[in-house]
Amino acid sequence: MKVTWLRRLGVMVFACQLVGVQAHAVNWFPLGPYGGDARSFAVDPHDSKHLYLGTETGWIYQSHDGGNAWTRVTQIEGRNDLVIDHISIDPAAPEHMIIAAFMVNRPGGGIYTSNDAGKRWVKDPQMSDKSVRSLTRAASDPNLLIAGTLDGVYRSKDNGKHWELISPAGSTEIHEIESVAIDPKDPNIIYAGTWHLPWKTVDGGAHWQNIKQGIIDDSDVFSIVIDPTNPSIVFASACSGIYKSVNAGMLFKGGVTLNKGQGIPASARRTRKLKLDPTVPTTVYAGTTQGLYKSTDGGTTWVRMTGADVIVNDVYVDPNQPQHILLATDRGGVLRSEDSGVSFTPSNDGFTLRQVVAFAADQRDPSQLYVGVVNDKEVGGVFASKDGGVKWQQISSGLGGRDVYSLTMTPENTLLAGTSHGVFRMTNGMWNLSSDLVPPPIPAKKPVTKKGAHPVLPPPPRKPEEKVASKLSTAAVYALTSGTAGIYAGTSAGVWRSQDGGQSWSQLQTPLTDGRFVASHEQMIVATSLTGAALSENGGQSWTSMMPPATMTQVSALAIDGLGNIWIGGPEGAFYSTDRGASWKTLRNLFVRQVDGIYYDATNKRVLVASTSGTVGFAASLPDYRVSYWDTGWALRFLRPVGDHLVGATLFDGMVVEPKMVASPFATDTKTGRSAR
Numbered sequence: 126m127k128v129t130w131l132r133r134l135g136v137m138v139f140a141c142q143l144v145g146v147q148a149h150a151v152n153w154f155p156l157g158p159y160g161g162d163a164r165s166f167a168v169d170p171h172d173s174k175h176l177y178l179g180t181e182t183g184w185i186y187q188s189h190d191g192g193n194a195w196t197r198v199t200q201i202e203g204r205n206d207l208v209i210d211h212i213s214i215d216p217a218a219p220e221h222m223i224i225a226a227f228m229v230n231r232p233g234g235g236i237y238t239s240n241d242a243g244k245r246w247v248k249d250p251q252m253s254d255k256s257v258r259s260l261t262r263a264a265s266d267p268n269l270l271i272a273g274t275l276d277g278v279y280r281s282k283d284n285g286k287h288w289e290l291i292s293p294a295g296s297t298e299i300h301e302i303e304s305v306a307i308d309p310k311d312p313n314i315i316y317a318g319t320w321h322l323p324w325k326t327v328d329g330g331a332h333w334q335n336i337k338q339g340i341i342d343d344s345d346v347f348s349i350v351i352d353p354t355n356p357s358i359v360f361a362s363a364c365s366g367i368y369k370s371v372n373a374g375m376l377f378k379g380g381v382t383l384n385k386g387q388g389i390p391a392s393a394r395r396t397r398k399l400k401l402d403p404t405v406p407t408t409v410y411a412g413t414t415q416g417l418y419k420s421t422d423g424g425t426t427w428v429r430m431t432g433a434d435v436i437v438n439d440v441y442v443d444p445n446q447p448q449h450i451l452l453a454t455d456r457g458g459v460l461r462s463e464d465s466g467v468s469f470t471p472s473n474d475g476f477t478l479r480q481v482v483a484f485a486a487d488q489r490d491p492s493q494l495y496v497g498v499v500n501d502k503e504v505g506g507v508f509a510s511k512d513g514g515v516k517w518q519q520i521s522s523g524l525g526g527r528d529v530y531s532l533t534m535t536p537e538n539t540l541l542a543g544t545s546h547g548v549f550r551m552t553n554g555m556w557n558l559s560s561d562l563v564p565p566p567i568p569a570k571k572p573v574t575k576k577g578a579h580p581v582l583p584p585p586p587r588k589p590e591e592k593v594a595s596k597l598s599t600a601a602v603y604a605l606t607s608g609t610a611g612i613y614a615g616t617s618a619g620v621w622r623s624q625d626g627g628q629s630w631s632q633l634q635t636p637l638t639d640g641r642f643v644a645s646h647e648q649m650i651v652a653t654s655l656t657g658a659a660l661s662e663n664g665g666q667s668w669t670s671m672m673p674p675a676t677m678t679q680v681s682a683l684a685i686d687g688l689g690n691i692w693i694g695g696p697e698g699a700f701y702s703t704d705r706g707a708s709w710k711t712l713r714n715l716f717v718r719q720v721d722g723i724y725y726d727a728t729n730k731r732v733l734v735a736s737t738s739g740t741v742g743f744a745a746s747l748p749d750y751r752v753s754y755w756d757t758g759w760a761l762r763f764l765r766p767v768g769d770h771l772v773g774a775t776l777f778d779g780m781v782v783e784p785k786m787v788a789s790p791f792a793t794d795t796k797t798g799r800s801a802r
Contacts, residue, residue, distance in 0.1 A: 152740075152755070152756050152757055152758040152784065153755075153757045153758055153759060153773065153781040153782060153783055153784060154781060154782055154784055155197070155477055155778060155779060155780070155781055156477075156514040156515070156517075156772065156779060156780040156781060156782050157477045157479075157508075157510075157514065157516075157517045157779050157780060158477060158479055158481075158496065158498070158508040158510075158517035158519070158779055158780070159458065159471075159473035159474060159475070159476055159477050159479075159517065159779075160456070160457060160458040160471065160473045160476070160477065160478070160479060160501070160504060161180075161456065161458055161476070161477060161478025161479050161480075161501070161777075161779075162180065162181050162182075162438075162454075162455050162456060162458075162478055163178055163180060163438065163439075163453035163454060163458050163459050163476070163478075164178075164179045164180055164181050164208060164209060164210050164438050164439065164453055165178070165179035165209060165210045165211055165212060165438065165439045165453060166178060166179075166212075166439050166440075166441040166451060166453055167179070167212035167213065167214055167222075168214070168441065168444075169214060169219050170214060170216040170219060171216075171219055172219075173191070173443050173444055173445045173446070174188075174189060174190055174191040174443075175187070175188070175189055176188045176191065176192055176441065176451075177198070177212050177214070177222075177243065178195060178453065178459070178476065179209030179210060179211070179212050179224065180208075180209060180478055181207075181208040181209070181229070181478075182200070182205045182206075182207070182478060182777045182778065183200045183201040183202065183203070183204040183205060183206070183207035183209070183226075184197060184198075184199075184200045184201075184478070184778070185197075185198045185199060185200075185201070185209065185212070185224075185243050186198060186475070186476055187243065191443065191446075191449060191451075192441070192451045192459055192461055192472050193461070193472055193474065194474040194475050195459070195473070195474065195475040195476040196475050197475075198242075198243040198244065199243060199244055199245070199246070201224070201226065201237055201246050202246070202248070205760075205776055205777055206228050206229070206233075207226045207227075207228065207234065208226060208227050208228065208229060208234075209224050209225070209226050210225065210227070210258065210259070210438075210439075211224065211225040211257075211259060211260035211261075212224050213260055213261070213262045213270065215267065215284060216267050217267060219242070220239075220240060220241055220242040221238075221239070221240055221284070222238070222239045222242065222243055223236060223237070223238050223239075223260065223270065223285045224236070224237050224239075224246075224260070225257035225258070225259065225260035225272055226257060227256040227257055227258055228256065232254065232256055232275075233254050233256065234254065234255060234256045234257050235248050235249060235252045235253050235254055235255055235257060236248070236249040236251075236252035236255075236257055236260075236272060236285065236288070237249065238285055249285070249288065251287065251288045252272070252274075252279065252288055255274045255275070255276070256274055256275045257272050257273070257274050258273050258274065258275070258301075258302060258303050258304075259271075259272065259273035259302055259303060259304050259305045259318075260272045260273070260305070261305050261306060261307055262307075263307045263312040264307070264309040264310075264353065265308075265309060265310055265311070265312050266312045267284070268281075268282060268283055268284045269281070269282055269307070269312050270284070270285055271305045271307055271315055272288070272305070273302025273303065273304065273305045273317060273318075274302060275300060275301050275302070276290075276300055277290050277291075277292035277293070277294070277296060277299060277300055277302065278290070278291050278292040278299065278302055278305065278315070278317050278330065279291065280329070280330065291315075291326070291329065291330025292317070292324075292330060292333065293333070298319075298321075298324075298335070299317065299319065299324050299333055300319065301319050301320040301321070302317050302318070302319055303318050303319060303320060303345060303346060303347055304316075304317070304318035304346055304347055304348050304349045304361075305317050305318070305349070306349040306350060306351050306359075307351075308351060308356050309351060309353045309356055310356055311327075311356075312329075313326075313327060313328055313329040314326070314327050314356075314373075315329070315330065316336075316349045316351075316359065316361075316374065317333075318345075318346025318347065318348070318349050318361060318363075319345075319346060320345045320346075321343050321344070321345070322335060322337040322340060322342070322343070322344060322346065323335075323336050323337065323340070323346045323349065323361055323374070324336065325373075325374050336370075336374040336375065336377075337377075338375065338376050338377065339368065339370075339376050339377035339378050339379075340361070340363065340365070340368055340377050341363070341365040341366075344363035344364055344365045345363055345364045345395075346361055346362070346363050347362050347363065347364075347395065347396060347397050347398070348360075348361070348362040348396065348397065348398050348399040349361050349362075349399070350399045350400065350401055350409075352401065352406045353401075353403075353406065354406055355406075356373065357370075357371055357372055357373045358370070358371055358406075358423070359373060359374050359377075360399050360401075360409060360424060361374075361377060361399075362396035362397070362398070362399050362411060363396065364395050366379055366396065367379070367396050367399070367411055367424065367427075369423070369424045395413060395414040396411050396412070396413045396414075396418075397412050397413065397414065397437060397438055397439075398411070398412035398437060398438065398439050398440050399411055399412075400412070400440040400441075400442055401442075402442055402447050403442060403444040403447065404444065404447045405447070406423075407420075407421065407422060407423040408420070408421050408447075409423065409424055410440045410442065410450070410466070411427070412437030412438065412439065412440045412452065413437060414436050414437075415429075415433045415434075415435075415436075416429050416430070416431040416432055416433050416434075416435045416437065417429070417430045417431045417435065417437050417440070417452060417466060418430065419465075419466050430462075430466040430467070430469075431452075431460070431466075431469060434502075434503060435452070435454055435457065435460070436454055436455035436456070437452050437453070437454055438453045438454060438455065439452070439453040440452060440453075441453075447465070448462075448463060448464055448465045449461075449462070449463055450462040450465065450466050451472065452469065456500070456501040456502060456504045456505065457471065457504045458471065458472075458473040458476050458478070459471070459472045459473055459476060460472060477778060477779035477780075478777055478778060478779070479498045479501065479505070479508075479777075479778075479779040480498055480499050480500055480501075480776070480777055481496045481497070481498050481762070481774040481775070481779055481780055482497060482498065482499055482529070482530060482531075482762060482774065483496060483497030483498075483529055483530060483531045483532040483542075483543070484496055484497075484532060484763065484765050484774065485532035485533055485534050485540060486534070486765070486767065487534065487538065488534050488538050489538055490511075491513075491767065491768055492510075492511060492512055492513045492767075492768075493509070493510070493511055494509070494510045494513065494514055494767065494772075495507060495508070495509050495510075495520075495532055495540060496508050496517075496532070496774070496780060497528075497529030497530065497531065497532050497542060498528075498529060499528040499529065499530070500528065502526040503521070503526045504519070505519075505521065505526075505528070505529075506519065506520075506521025506524045506526070506527065506529055506542075507519070507520050507521050507524070507529055507532070507540075507542055507556075508520065513767055513768065513770075514767070514772060514780055514782060520551075520554065521556070522554070522555055522556060523549065523555045523556030523557060524542070524544060524549060524556050527544035527545045527546055527549075528544060528545040529542050529543070529544050530543050530544065530545065530601065530602060530603050530604075531543035531602055531603060531604050531605040531614075531615075532605065533605035533606055533607050533612065534607065535607055535612060535626040535627055536607060536626070537626050539551060539552075539626055539627065541559070541605055541612065541627045542556065542605075543602025543603065543604065543605045543614060543616070544601075544602060545601050546598070546599050546600070546601070547559075547597060547598045547599065547600065547602065548597065548602050548605070548614055548627060548630065550626075550627045550628065558598065559623075559627050559628055559629070559630070595630065595632070596618045597614070597616060597618055597621055597630055597632070599618075600616040600617045600618035601616060601617040602614050602615070602616045603615050603616060603617070603640070603641045603642070604640065604641065604642050604643045604683075605643075606643050606644060606645050607645075608645030608646075608647075608650065608664070609645075609647055609648065609664070610622075610624075610645075610648060610650075610664030610665060611623055611624040611664070611665070612624075612626070612627055613633075613643045613645060613650060613652070613665065614630065614640070614643065615639075615640030615641055615642055615643040615652055615653075616639065616640055617639050618632070618639070619632055619633070619635065619637065619638065619639060619640060620632070620633045620635045620637065620640040620643060620652045620659075620665075621633060622665050633661075633665045633668070634668065635652055635659045635661075635668045636657070636659045636668060636669075636670045637652055637653070637654045637657055637658075637659050638654065639654050640652045640653070640654065641653060641654055641655055641680065642680060642682065642683035643683070644683045644684050644685045644691075645685065646685040646686075646687070646689055647689075648661075648662060648663055648664045649661070649662050649685060649689060650662075650664065650665050651671070651683060651685060651691055651706075652668075653673065653680045653683055653693070654680070655679050655680055656673070656679065656680065657670070657673070658670070658671040658672065658673050658680070658693070658706065659671055660705060660706060662705075671705070671706035672706060673693055673695075673706075673709075674693060674695075674697070674700040674709040675709075676697050677693065677695040677696075677697050677700065678695065678696055678697065679695050679696060680693055680694075680695050681694055681695050681696070681719075681720060681721050682694030682695070682699075682720050682721055682722050682723040682734075682735075683723065684723040684724055684725045684732060685725065686701075686725045686732050686747060687725060687727055687730060687747060688703075688747060688748060690702060690703050691705070691706055692723045692725075692732055693709075693723075694720030694721070694722070694723045694734065695720060696718060696719055696720075697718065698711060698715070698716075698717055698718055698720060699711065699712070699715060699717060699720045699723060699734050699743075701732075712745060712750055712752055714752045715734070715743055715745065715752050717734060717736045717738070717739075717741070717743060718736065718738045719736050719737045719738035720734060720735070720736050721735055721736060721737050721761070721762050721763065722734070722735035722761065722762055722763030722764060722774075723735075724763060724764060724765060726744075726766045728766060729746075729766060730746065730747045730748075731744045731745060731746045731747060732744065732745045732747070733763075733764040733765070733766070733771070734764070735761040735762060735763045735764045735773060735774075736760070736761065737760040737761070737762065737776060738760070739760065740756055740757050740758050740759055740760060741754050741755065741756055741757065742754060742755045742757050742761055742764050742771070742773060755771070755783065757773060757781065757783075758781075759773065759775045759776075759778070759781055760775065760776050761773040761774060761775060761776075761781075762774040762775070762776065767782075770782055770783045771783040
């Protein structure tokens with residue numbers, strides 16, 4: 126039997142993605158594209174190749190080959206809003222792990238403990254809902270841990286079972302603890318970096334001293350590291366640079382300034398992570414918001430090892446192979462170096478935290494897929510897959526780091542991208558801005574003369590191929606759809622149409638000031654803003670206002686099915702109209718809220734509905750409106766058919782695929798059902 130690309134996809138998904146998700150009810154399997162925001166590393170004390178990776182969406186990954194490939198372990202409490210910046214592994218029992226978590230821009234988080242290598246986690250009731258920004262374990266006493274929270278410094282003497290506040294309760298100074306460090310020889314000596322200078326205690330928290338001498342006032346202290354061979358040497362990083370003390374924090378000095386200012390490197394105003402080479406403590410790595418810096422002389426001189434566009438959240442140096450370095454970065458995921466930081470390459474196999482919001486498929490080859498992502502700048506844009514989503518390649522040359530909100534294929538099979546600034550057209554592997562208006566040529570006129578005046582010459586006639594910039598060039602293009610009368614774009618500057626495959630555009634005169642969603646069926650076009658809607662039944666030549674469902678507070682999805690029925694989704698659910706919007710109905714057995722995606726699957730004559738309020742995806746078959754559903758295990762932005770499978774876009778974790786049982790390329794025993802291999 127011939128093995129199709131889709132069958133190969135199914136087998137590969139089962140073989141590659143099943144490992145690492147047993148502890149989480151994930152029914153659909155991740156596809157990529159790989160990369161995204163990586164936050165923190167932790168290493169198994171007994172195996173330097175066994176690593177854990179924390180994220181900003183509650184997920185924990187692990188690698189058994191030094192960070193070359195990653196698998197999902199679990200998502201803490203199934204939450205997308207937990208930032209995991211610190212993971213501590215018990216050196217006596219590596220299956221015992223403790224993490225610190227917090228939420229961005231609001232209170233919440235806590236301490237979580239696992240006793241089965243990260244598969245299951247329990248939230249510590251004493252630290253419940255505390256925003257825990259830092260966590261470290263004492264080298265001289267592995268049962269002692271220090272945690273930094275927004276309300277102070279906490280200590281556990283029994284490996285995380287109990288916690289006590291050791292900074293003054295209600296202190297107006299020792300709070301908002303961003304970093305902590307413990308003297309490697311004396312666990313009573315503790316350093317705490319706040320959002321406004323560092324502090325120190327030498328008696329386990331009974332008394333605290335502000336150690337700010339030499340540091341620019343009001344510096345956020347992001348990281349503190351201590352030389353394990355000489356605890357008098359302390360490095361601290363802040364928004365004002367990197368500081369070094371040779372007398373245990375009594376006086377800090379900045380090293381060589383790269384540009385200006387007291388801290389180093391002064392050009393990288395936020396140094397998020399400091400890391401000492403475990404074999405040569407005079408080699409120091411500094412992960413900053415403007416790349417990775419390295420010093421080989423104890424912080425006297427610094428050299429930038431990456432581009433300035435790399436935002437580094439954490440640094441891992443292999444203690445058994447220090448030339449092997451990993452970076453946890455924003456947008457770019459994990460970067461790997463095998464030459465002590467001289468060069469880096471992406472190392473994201475299996476790791477995906479992309480925000481996919483757009484999708485398109487090749488009309489001639491169903492295995493050729495395209496997705497658009499947001500918030501990833503130069504490492505984002507558009508990704509293409511030639512094998513149904515198993516492997517992805519970035520194709521963003523020419524987009525200039527723009528977010529991609531929408532994608533569509535023209536009837537000529539040319540890919541168009543709606544971005545944060547205009548429509549782009551793919552030509553010969555390069556994106557080119559196509560958001561231009563082609564006005565009719567200006568006819569030539571004879572010079573106009575007045576008595577006693579020189580002739581006034583008219584402007585020269587415009588050539589037919591000349592374009593003039595339009596406001597579409599700077600508009601956010603939220604929606605693109607191909608119809609029989611052209612290609613339509615819903616944008617922050619209204620609704621536009623192209624009749625030449627996206628090479629030029631003209632604005633349509635609709636009742637809407639902006640267009641968030643556009644759908645088409647033959648000559649019928651529907652466009653909506655967040656609260657209004659408009660209808661055209663002649664390919665966009667004329668428009669009438671249309672009222673969305675009265676109970677809907679905001680439009681978040683739009684489609685037209687093969688019968689010409691209009692579907693609208695929003696926080697209140699999914700609605701459809703069989704009379705051009707004069708009235709709206711709901712399916713009695715379609716109980717869904719927070720609808721973010723509606724799509725008409727013409728091949729299977731069904732409407733696909735995706736929701737971010739739960740993990741169930743729906744389909745309404747036509748013409749009987751019979752509802753079927755799948756428990757996908759993910760909150761989804763949208764659903765799309767790919768051959769005999771479905772794929773979906775998660776909120777933050779890239780694409781996922783429906784795990785259908787498919788034919789294997791290996792022969793099977795018809796009696797036992799087992800593989801003959």
